[in-house]
Amino acid sequence: MKKSIMKWSWIFMVLFFTLSIVDIRFGILGLLCMGTPIYLAVRGGGRVHCAKYCPRGSMFGVFLDKVSFKNNLPKFLKTKTVKNIMLVWMMGMFSISLVMAGGDFTKTAFAIVRMMTVSTLVGILMGVIFQPRSWCTVCPMGYATGLIKDGQDKAKKAKQAA
């Protein structure tokens, strides 16, 4: 079983933002942040990225723990409706900004950094008000990997039943 690196994987997040400030083109590395959980889920790992590797989840867990008010997350934020809205909204916004970038490398990198920054700021705000990793409840990537796993489980069951 693979070891968790959640205690220190936040370093990748800090590195990502630092490099992007130095040169916005490094923002393209954000694709790894989005692609890795999906890749691992498609390979049958389920939500392994969330449990063991995610730099963002690591950052919220490590840094916000000390400053968080640790209030309970409102129930409506845990509903499927909110998760679906977040997934569609973020993917929609991202797709639009990619189209508007028109294949330009720097503009694409900027669009990625902007999305990463906005989601990180929202995650920090949620983590301070509610539990440190509250963002993970609505995170589109985490939700998408869960959907992939559910789909795989259903396909497996259907195959066994056939």
Ligand code: SF4
């Ligand atoms: S839910 Fe999102 S932010 Fe949280 S650990 Fe998973 S991918 Fe990372």
